[in-house]
Amino acid sequence: MANINVDSEKNRTYEAIVIGSGISGGWAAKELCEKGVKTLLLERGRDVKHIKDYPTTNLYPWEFEHRNEMPYAVKKEAPIVNRCYAFHEDAAHFFVKDKEHPYVQEKPFDWIRGYQVGGKSLLWARQTQRWSDFDFEGPARDGFAVDWPIRYADLKPWYDHVERFAGIAGDKDGLPELPDGEFLPGYPLNIVEKYFKEHVEGNFPGRKLISARCAHLSEPKQIHLDQGRVKCQNRTLCQRGCPFGGYFSSNASTIPWAAKTGNLTLRPHSVVHSILYDETKGKAVGVRVIDNETKEEMDFYAKVIFLNAAAINSNLILLNSKSQRFPNGLGNDSGTLGKYFAFHNYSARIYAEYEGFLDYTTDGRSPAGGGYIPRFRNLHKQEMDFLRGYAAGFGAYRMQNADESGMGKELKDSILNPIYGNWAVGSHMMGETIPKESSYLTLDSTLKDAWGIPQLKVSVDYDDNDKKMVKDYLDVMEEMFTKAGFQNIRRDDAYQAPGLDIHEMGGVRMGLDPKTSMLNKWHQLHACPNVFVTDGACMTSTSTQNPSLTYMAFAARAVDHAIQEIKKGNL
Numbered sequence: 001m002a003n004i005n006v007d008s009e010k011n012r013t014y015e016a017i018v019i020g021s022g023i024s025g026g027w028a029a030k031e032l033c034e035k036g037v038k039t040l041l042l043e044r045g046r047d048v049k050h051i052k053d054y055p056t057t058n059l060y061p062w063e064f065e066h067r068n069e070m071p072y073a074v075k076k077e078a079p080i081v082n083r084c085y086a087f088h089e090d091a092a093h094f095f096v097k098d099k100e101h102p103y104v105q106e107k108p109f110d111w112i113r114g115y116q117v118g119g120k121s122l123l124w125a126r127q128t129q130r131w132s133d134f135d136f137e138g139p140a141r142d143g144f145a146v147d148w149p150i151r152y153a154d155l156k157p158w159y160d161h162v163e164r165f166a167g168i169a170g171d172k173d174g175l176p177e178l179p180d181g182e183f184l185p186g187y188p189l190n191i192v193e194k195y196f197k198e199h200v201e202g203n204f205p206g207r208k209l210i211s212a213r214c215a216h217l218s219e220p221k222q223i224h225l226d227q228g229r230v231k232c233q234n235r236t237l238c239q240r241g242c243p244f245g246g247y248f249s250s251n252a253s254t255i256p257w258a259a260k261t262g263n264l265t266l267r268p269h270s271v272v273h274s275i276l277y278d279e280t281k282g283k284a285v286g287v288r289v290i291d292n293e294t295k296e297e298m299d300f301y302a303k304v305i306f307l308n309a310a311a312i313n314s315n316l317i318l319l320n321s322k323s324q325r326f327p328n329g330l331g332n333d334s335g336t337l338g339k340y341f342a343f344h345n346y347s348a349r350i351y352a353e354y355e356g357f358l359d360y361t362t363d364g365r366s367p368a369g370g371g372y373i374p375r376f377r378n379l380h381k382q383e384m385d386f387l388r389g390y391a392a393g394f395g396a397y398r399m400q401n402a403d404e405s406g407m408g409k410e411l412k413d414s415i416l417n418p419i420y421g422n423w424a425v426g427s428h429m430m431g432e433t434i435p436k437e438s439s440y441l442t443l444d445s446t447l448k449d450a451w452g453i454p455q456l457k458v459s460v461d462y463d464d465n466d467k468k469m470v471k472d473y474l475d476v477m478e479e480m481f482t483k484a485g486f487q488n489i490r491r492d493d494a495y496q497a498p499g500l501d502i503h504e505m506g507g508v509r510m511g512l513d514p515k516t517s518m519l520n521k522w523h524q525l526h527a528c529p530n531v532f533v534t535d536g537a538c539m540t541s542t543s544t545q546n547p548s549l550t551y552m553a554f555a556a557r558a559v560d561h562a563i564q565e566i567k568k569g570n571l
Contacts, residue, residue, distance in 0.1 A: 190362050309535065310504070399421040506536075
């Protein structure tokens with residue numbers, strides 16, 4: 001019997017375990033497997049294989065039972081995910097069912113989740129911007145949050161590395177606040193977006209409007225063809241899963257690449273309960289998993305563990321990883337685990353119309369989504385009555401109207417030949433929120449989920465800094481819209497709950513001092529160095545950029561360090 005147990009443990013032992021198969025977990029697995037490390041990739045949801053498991057990807061509008069609209073009964077059953085922009089009939093199968101995955105909201109918080117192999121990399125908006133030293137130095141300049149232990153120079157070669165492999169379309173803009181990258185050709189702005197760019201840059205020094213940078217293969221290179229991916233077809237049906245691999249996802253890129261090394265074991269339906277800590281060895285030795293289908297509990301073992309379950313779940317797993325050494329969660333000597341949680345403020349938008357360029361229409365579809373206005377507030381000095389700043393998206397399209405009052409051939413002809421109206425223009429903000437000790441995640445003391453794991457409790461809200469930032473954004477954009485001659489300007493503060501931005505960050509923050517942070521500059525837990533956290537949980541501050549590209553670079557950099565430490569015998 002003892003031999004059977006030994007063999008069983010041996011069969012569940014790997015050199016590395018990666019928890020989570022989304023954007024950062026996929027990268028960690030790819031880098032480990034490429035370097036010859038036998039890696040177990042754990043995913044709590046079902047398997048989703050590239051192309052094979054995209055059931056709606058090539059459906060025409062009339063092939064959807066409800067013309068891609070969600071029935072009222074379904075919306076009622078999904079009050080949280082229903083608020084997400086991508087929750088429609090063509091992609092609903094990539095979202096969790098709210099009732100099956102409860103959590104406690106001390107304050108309103110919309111937790112948007114995709115539990116399957118690939119995670120939310122199948123659903124993300126694919127916007128990619130690098131951080132600069134303006135972002136990494138923010139906390140040190142104003143004293144809110146602890147100092148980042150790294151700077152742009154530490155991450156630049158890893159941004160280069162992941163951009164070349166993932167495929168990022170963008171222009172060389174020469175902006176110190178938004179460093180250029182290893183780009184494929186960018187997507188051009190349309191006529192009204194170009195017009196607004198000229199007015200912004202000509203009338204408001206220090207403000208720029210650029211073509212949005214995105215993870216799409218505008219002109220694939222050999223490395224992308226080697227992945228089995230081809231040129232983006234500009235279908236803008238990305239949330240269905242792309243059969244061409246035209247945009248970056250774990251499913252189309254990093255996971256298949258890892259698999260072909262022969263070093264990857266992918267295990268879906270694996271809900272991680274906790275990370276196992278050995279008091280005698282003084283390090284983590286494995287991961288406890290509950291099978292999603294059978295509810296069987298089992299342990300897997302490895303010398304190195306990468307935690308990439310997405311920010312909130314990574315916090316949950318560490319909080320639930322308790323031992324005599326760590327009674328308040330793995331590595332939580334500082335008492336900061338779950339605290340200083342933050343997000344991006346997407347609550348404000350502004351819309352208008354433009355009567356010019358009526359001899360133009362929008363030409364095709366742009367997966368980049370239009371333009372991007374990098375942060376310009378509080379860059380070189382503290383100039384506003386709020387901390388940090390915001391970025392903004394901007395887009396324009398020609399409105400179409402069709403008379404739908406007729407019947408038969410008359411109605412058909414009217415719908416097929418719409419009348420073009422004015423241009424519609426719009427912008428949304430992406431504001432940086434300040435991590436605070438009062439913004440926290442913790443475990444509920446009584447409520448459990450279907451796997452017997454404590455439910456997560458979320459207590460996060462906007463503050464006065466956010467309100468001041470929203471007002472400034474709306475004032476600034478209204479002024480720029482007016483200067484450009486836009487009409488019928490409409491300001492909108494949606495007062496949406498935090499979380500709908502889907503940019504959750506923090507709780508396991510990096511820092512120089514183990515007394516005030518959880519992770520060192522290599523993403524290792526200060527108190528348990530063979531556990532690495534390289535998803536959004538590691539973020540010390542949020543800045544204004546879409547964060548996924550930074551997570552990719554973090555994961556690749558951390559794996560490289562882990563391999564060096566293994567060779568030295570330190571892990």
